[in-house]
Amino acid sequence: MSIPKLEFPPFHLPPEAEALRADVRAFLKETLPGIKTEDRFASWNTASPEFSRALGKQGWIGITWPKQYGGSERSFLDRYVVTEELLGNSAPAGSHWVADRQSGPLLLRFGSEEQRQAILPRITKGECYFSIGMSEPDSGSDLASVRTRAEPVPGGFRVNGTKVWTSGAHRNHYCIALVRTSGQHGDRHKGLSQILVDLKTPGVTIRPIINLAGRHDWNEVTFSDAFIPESCLIGNEGDGWLQVTSELAFERSGPERFLQNFYVLRELVRVLGRQPARRAASILGRLVARLWTLRQMSVAVAGMMQGGKSPAIEASLVKDLGTIYQQDLPEIARVLAESDATTEEDIADFLDITQYATMMAPSYTIQGGTTQVLRGIVARGLGLR
Amino acid sequence: MDRETRDMLLETADRFFTERCGREVVNGVEKGAWPADFWKEIEEMGLPLIAVAEESGGAGGTLADMLSVLRLAGAHAVPVPLAETAFANLLVSAAGTTPATGPSTVAFGTLALAASRLSGTVARVPFATVAQRFVVVATASDGPKVAVVAASNATIENMPSHAGEPYGTVRFDNATCEFVGPSPVSVERAYELGALMRAMQMAGAADKVLATVVEYCKQRTQFGRPISTFQAIQQMLAELASYVAATIASAETAARDADEGGLAEGGSFSIAAAKSQTSEFAQRIAAIAHQSMGAMGFTHEHILHHYTRRLWVWRRDFGSETFWGEKIGSAYAKAGPQALWPALSASQYAV
Numbered sequence: 001m002s003i004p005k006l007e008f009p010p011f012h013l014p015p016e017a018e019a020l021r022a023d024v025r026a027f028l029k030e031t032l033p034g035i036k037t038e039d040r041f042a043s044w045n046t047a048s049p050e051f052s053r054a055l056g057k058q059g060w061i062g063i064t065w066p067k068q069y070g071g072s073e074r075s076f077l078d079r080y081v082v083t084e085e086l087l088g089n090s091a092p093a094g095s096h097w098v099a100d101r102q103s104g105p106l107l108l109r110f111g112s113e114e115q116r117q118a119i120l121p122r123i124t125k126g127e128c129y130f131s132i133g134m135s136e137p138d139s140g141s142d143l144a145s146v147r148t149r150a151e152p153v154p155g156g157f158r159v160n161g162t163k164v165w166t167s168g169a170h171r172n173h174y175c176i177a178l179v180r181t182s183g184q185h186g187d188r189h190k191g192l193s194q195i196l197v198d199l200k201t202p203g204v205t206i207r208p209i210i211n212l213a214g215r216h217d218w219n220e221v222t223f224s225d226a227f228i229p230e231s232c233l234i235g236n237e238g239d240g241w242l243q244v245t246s247e248l249a250f251e252r253s254g255p256e257r258f259l260q261n262f263y264v265l266r267e268l269v270r271v272l273g274r275q276p277a278r279r280a281a282s283i284l285g286r287l288v289a290r291l292w293t294l295r296q297m298s299v300a301v302a303g304m305m306q307g308g309k310s311p312a313i314e315a316s317l318v319k320d321l322g323t324i325y326q327q328d329l330p331e332i333a334r335v336l337a338e339s340d341a342t343t344e345e346d347i348a349d350f351l352d353i354t355q356y357a358t359m360m361a362p363s364y365t366i367q368g369g370t371t372q373v374l375r376g377i378v379a380r381g382l383g384l385r
Numbered sequence: 386m387d388r389e390t391r392d393m394l395l396e397t398a399d400r401f402f403t404e405r406c407g408r409e410v411v412n413g414v415e416k417g418a419w420p421a422d423f424w425k426e427i428e429e430m431g432l433p434l435i436a437v438a439e440e441s442g443g444a445g446g447t448l449a450d451m452l453s454v455l456r457l458a459g460a461h462a463v464p465v466p467l468a469e470t471a472f473a474n475l476l477v478s479a480a481g482t483t484p485a486t487g488p489s490t491v492a493f494g495t496l497a498l499a500a501s502r503l504s505g506t507v508a509r510v511p512f513a514t515v516a517q518r519f520v521v522v523a524t525a526s527d528g529p530k531v532a533v534v535a536a537s538n539a540t541i542e543n544m545p546s547h548a549g550e551p552y553g554t555v556r557f558d559n560a561t562c563e564f565v566g567p568s569p570v571s572v573e574r575a576y577e578l579g580a581l582m583r584a585m586q587m588a589g590a591a592d593k594v595l596a597t598v599v600e601y602c603k604q605r606t607q608f609g610r611p612i613s614t615f616q617a618i619q620q621m622l623a624e625l626a627s628y629v630a631a632t633i634a635s636a637e638t639a640a641r642d643a644d645e646g647g648l649a650e651g652g653s654f655s656i657a658a659a660k661s662q663t664s665e666f667a668q669r670i671a672a673i674a675h676q677s678m679g680a681m682g683f684t685h686e687h688i689l690h691h692y693t694r695r696l697w698v699w700r701r702d703f704g705s706e707t708f709w710g711e712k713i714g715s716a717y718a719k720a721g722p723q724a725l726w727p728a729l730s731a732s733q734y735a736v
Contacts, residue, residue, distance in 0.1 A: 006592070006626060008634035010641040021730075088726035262726070270722040276714065282707050285714030289661035289706070292729055293635040300634060317627045375623030382599050382622060384613045 008314060010296065011303030017081045020074075024085040027058060037092045041263040041353070044256045045217060047171055048092035049126070055086075055093070056126025061100050065108060069116055070124035080255070080302045084295075087259035094168065099123045101254065102247050103130035103176055106194075110235035110243050115196060119174070131169045133177030133197065133221065134244065137162060141373045143178065144188045144241065148223060150179040150195055156230045157181065157195065159203075159223040169206050169219040175199055177223075178244050181237050192240035196232040203227065213359040252368055253301050253315035258294040258322030260364065261329060264357045265291065268333045271350040272340060280340045287332060294322050313381035316374040323364040323371065330357035386446050394435075394450075395457055401430065402461035411691050414464035415549030419515055424465050428486060433470040437478040449644035451475065452585045456636070459589025459699075462691040464550060466490050466512035468582050473520035476575070479648065480531035480566030490516035492555050493576045493703075498523035501565050503532055503557040511702065513553030514543045521557075522568050522575040529568035534560045548694040569648050577653060579703035580660040581639055587663040587699050588636035590692040591629045594674045597689055598622060601678055618677060625673040628666040635659040642732060654713070654734045661709040664700035671696055 013021075031054050039046040055061055063079045065071025086093045104123045107115055122128035139145045148161025159179060169175060175197045183191030197204065203226030209218040235243050265287060272280050297318050304311045334354040341347040365371040379385050386394070410420050427433065436451035437443025444450075455468045466488045473491050474484035494507035503523065510519070519534045540556040570578065599622060602613040612618050639659035642652025671693040675682050682689040700706070716734040717725060727736045 006595070006630045006633060008630060008637065010634075010638040025727075084730065088730060266722045266725050269718055269725055272718050274719050274721065276718045278711055281714030281718060282710040283714065284717060285657075285710030285712060286661050286665055286706050288713050288717055288725075288729060289635075289658040289710065290631075290665070292655075292658040292732065293631050293638075293662045295730065296638045296732075297631065297634045300638075314630070317630045320624070321627045321631055372620060375620045376616075378623035378626055379619035382626060384599070384603070384619045384622060 006314070006317070008297050008300035009303065011300045013077055013081060013299060013302075014075075017075070017077045020078050021081045021085060023058075024060070024082055025089070027055075028085065028089045028091055032089065032091060035092060039092070041261075041356075042090050042092035043094070043260050043263075044087060044097045045094045045167065045260075046092035047094040047129075047168060049095050049129075051092050052096040052126035052129075054126070055091075055096070056124055059124070061096050061126050062104050062120060062124035065104065065120060065124065069108070070121035076306050077302060080299070084255040084259065087255055088262060090263055095129050095171070096123065096126050098132060098168070098172075099128060099130040102132070103174070106176065106243065106247050107196075107234065109246070110194075110239070111196075112231070112234075114231060115234065119196075128174070129168065129172035131166045131172045131175040131199070131219075131221075133163045133166060133175040135163065135165045137164055141370055143244065144192070145185070146178050146180060146192065147185060148177065148179045150181045150193065150228065152181065153227070156232070157228045159195070159197075159226045159228055161223050163221040163223075164209065164218070166206075166219045166221045167217050169199055169221050170208065170216070173199060175221060176234065177221075178240050181233075181240075189241040191238055192244075193237050194234040194240045194243050195228050196234055197226075197228060198232075201226050201228065211363075213356065248369065252319050252374075253298065253305075253311075255295070255298055257319045257364075257368065258291060258298070258325055261326050261357045261360065262291075264329050264333050264354060267350055267353050268337065271337050271347055277340065280336055283332060283336050287329060290325050294318065294325060297321070313378055316369070316377045316381075319368060320371055320374050320378070326364045327361045330354045330361060334358070386444070386450055391446075391450055391453060395453060398430065398432065398454060398457055399461075401426070402457065402463060406461045406463055408688050408691070411462050411464045411688075412685075414551070415545075417551075420465065424488060427465065427467060432467060433474055434484065435471055436475040437484060441478045441483045443474070443478065443484075447644055448475070448648060449640055452581065452640040452644075455582055456585040456589040459586030459695070460593045462590065462593075462688075462695055466516060468586060469511055469516070472578065472582055473518075475648075476520055476522065476531045476568070476570070477533060477564065477566070479569040480564075482533075482564050482566060485518065487517040488512065488515055489518050489520055491575070491579065492519045492521050493572065493579060494521075496521055496523040496557065498525045498530055498532055498562075498565070501532075501562045503534055503560045503562055506554065506556045508554045509544070509546070509552050509702070510555045511546070511552050512550065513541050513555050514551040518563065519555060519557075522570060522572050524572055525565075529571050530565050531568045532562040533564040534562055546698045548691075548698040550698070571649075574649065574653075576703055577656050578643070578648075580709065581636075581643055581652075581656045583699045583702045584636040584656070584659045584663045585640055587667065587696055588633045590695050590699070591632040591663075591667075591670050594670055594689070594692045594696070595622075595625055595629045597692070598625065598674045598677050598682075601681070605678075605681075621673050621677055625670060625677070628669045628673070632663045632666055632670070635662040638732075652732070654728075655732050657709040657713050657734075658732075660704060661706040661713065664704075664706040664709070667696040667700040 150157035181193040434443035435446045439445040469490040473489040492507040496505035538560040542554040546552040639655040642655040
């Protein structure tokens, strides 16, 4: 048989990472009760500058980065542990999340020395937040079709165009935008570049896009003759596509792809009580088993990455399975609680929780690469295309 | 054995199964034929003794070595009690005797053992009608024992599994035991290890299903092109790959945890989670595989059913997702909401 073997070699996080886990847990236990957020169940997209600054003080943002930029020079696996503890304990990590996960690493890899020195230390202190400027009204999954144009002018670029679904742009300091700096609209991957945009730049307008749950996370970011200095070009002119693909890999494989609505499972345990009926226990246990498997797969991917491999297919499989699990979870939990409770009133609070989780669930299989796009990547890996 | 030795063994066994365990052997067993030569060759390779100590005539391998061979056997639908015999041999040698040759099987259930006499009934014993002896774990007054009963001392009712393997109900009626020795594992643990064994066989079968379906879709032409070029098929097969990946990952993690933690109790939670996971996804795997292959995969002539039927049977053996889910769910509910994340991230029932 000629198809590549799907292997997720079981991996143990090393002792120093497990030691760090204990420190992170102790910190969260002490810190979280004092943090107020607008979300009842916080997650990686709940913003809290207060929390991010406290985490930064511990040295746990940009934890893998060089010390000269404020990092702690710890391993990728240490970062993995911090990330999953934030998620498993529902910490409001939304302010610094994107900066820590992908913008910082991108600047570290492709940014100029000036950009690194100006920005990375502020990220690690939990004081500088980023948005992702990829999607546009006419460019979703087909990212190479972006129309926002950065025209070279003396000393920089004049930018015109519109970015959408820009999470947190109304709260954050910067956005890294994928723009066309040369060539024509039909040139696809050629002529694209990434630029660092200070969101306070004149000519940049931020308008809210409210999601179906009534939340303001997204924005529309419009550029009207906005001047961006040449020093804000990230990497080489024309390398934008290469850079953005590596950035998407950061976005894909983390534990946020299966722990975003972990609170549903935790609250399900609470509502079922200490001695649930056999059927209820069984359904709960099956959900736990699925989540455990996802975590083991994700840890295995982390282990492969630490070992110098780039398990793109495996990461896509984790994201696919993880997001489907997260969409199943509120539905299974709701029906289980309903059938287990004596009256609906007894579980009214829990039903509100699952209702909210259900409303948020459609986003999971869209953000970070739609399920269908990911399955296309996997199909290519299987040799089907 | 070291990594290199194990890889060599697996490579040799893979070639051997490919050559000697073709569809005629698998179909033959379903018709009631016993592939005596094939079994003899399996014994000559030492596979049933892989996890038996060298001083007892075995290969001195670990539990993990044994499980990796069983995964491979699952990938070839090996229709003889290799898994059961290897497991039985591991138990009897740990209990202090040298394993006998010939096919054996394990029978775990509610059994009464006193003065080397065994009583009780166990349903759905795999390979009940072809095994020369039954190896059981039963609790006597002074702790758990491994007991061996010759097939001639038991009453066996042939009830083939839905995969066509000779399962059956076995009744011990004050049966004389050939051997009784102190068990290295409790009755519950023996069942748990049975579940681990099946999870690894399911990982092998799932892997083979994916490979079979991908190969087929690349060759099957409709509307003038291979059906693998249709997006609808590509999406289905990518989804199939995700379920297969989850099956493999969960089983392999449980195998590692069991091996590292020791025969008596290693990886208890991981095994439960893995058997729940592999059993839960067995149907999703089979459903997509059959849909992709259309009528062709629904025939008896094609080999797909060797694997999908085994997935359906194995998910039921040694506890389905309902059984293991209940075990996990009860423990997690008892520990309460705050213990959920610490326990799950430590692969434990409770911390």
